[in-house]
Amino acid sequence: MKTKKWSRQDRLGNILFLVILGGGLLALILNLVLPDKADSDTENRPLAQISDIQARGLWTGETGREVNDWYADQFPLRNSLLHLNYCVQRLEGVSEIDDVYIGSHMLLQQAPAYDAAVSDQNLQAIRDFQAKTGIPVNVQIVPTSIAVNADRLPMNATSADEAAAIADIQSKSQDLGFINSL
Template identity: 25%
Template sequence: MKHKYSSIMASSLAKVVSVAAIATMTVNIIIPDHKQSETENRPLQTFPSWNTEHVLSGQYTKDLNTWFSDQFVCRDLNIHIKYLIQKTFVVKEIQDVFLTKQGLIEKTAKPNKEQLERNLNAINTFKQNNPELNVGFVTVPNAVSIKKLDNRNQEKIQKLYQ
C-alpha cells in the first residue's frame, strides 16, 4: 500500500513539474523581450540573431543562454525574493554589493596603480605649470570605505562626534 502511494505521488509530481516547465517555456517565448532591467540598471540580452559563424564558434549558444536568463518570466520578482532570503540569513555581500541597514553600497574596484601614477603626475605637472596657484590634493572616501571604517571603529567614531 505504501509503495503504491509513493508511485502515485511521484507520477503526479512529475506531471505537475513537466506541465509547469512547459508552461514557463511557452510564456517565456510569447512575452516580448525587455530591453532594460530597472532593478539591475543594465541592458538585457535580446534574442540572438542566428548566423553560421556564431553557431560554429559557440557564441550563439552563450548568447541564447544569457537571453534565457535575462528574459525569464518574473525575473525581477525572483531576484527580489533571493535578495530577501539572503538578507534574512544576514548575508553581508552579494556580487560585489554590500547590504547595510541604510541600503545597498557597491564595492569599489581595487586601485589601478598605473592610473594612480598618471593622475599624480598630472597633478604635479599642473602645479609646476601654475606656480601662482596653491594646489592641494584631498582623497575623499566613498560609502564602502566609511562603512568598513564604521564597522571596525564604531566606538572611536562615536567619541569623535560627541
C-alpha cells in the same frame, strides 16, 4: 495479468515532475510571446537580446550561448525571483551578495582596491590637460559610501583603507589644487 500498484511516493514524484515540466513549458511559451526588455532597473545593466541566428554560430556554439543568456535575462517574473532570492539570502544571514554588503538600512558596494599605478596615470592625464588648456585644475577624491558609512557595515565586513589612498593621492598632487573631502 497483475497491474502495478503505484505507491504514494511514486505518484507524488510523477505529479512533481509534471508540475516542473508544465512550469518550464509555460515559462518558455511566455518568454517567446512577451516582448523583450532592454534594461534591468534592478541590476542596472542591459539585458541580453537575441540576434540573427547564423549557421557559423550554431557550429561554434556561440548561438547556444546567446540563446542561453537571452533566456536567462528575459525569463518571466525574473525580477520577482531575484527579489525572492535576495530575501531568502537575508533570512539565511548572508551579509554580502555580489560585492555588495547588506548594511544597516542600506546597501554598500565594495570599492576596488587602490592601484597606485592607475592613480599616477590619472594624475598625469590631469597634468597634461592642465598644460594643454592652461585652465587651473583642482583634484578631489570622493570617498565611497563604505568609507562614509563604516558604522553601517555588517559585522566582520572588511573594506579598503580609503583614507590612506586619498592621502597618497594628495601627496602626489601637490602641484595641482587638492580639495580634501574627508
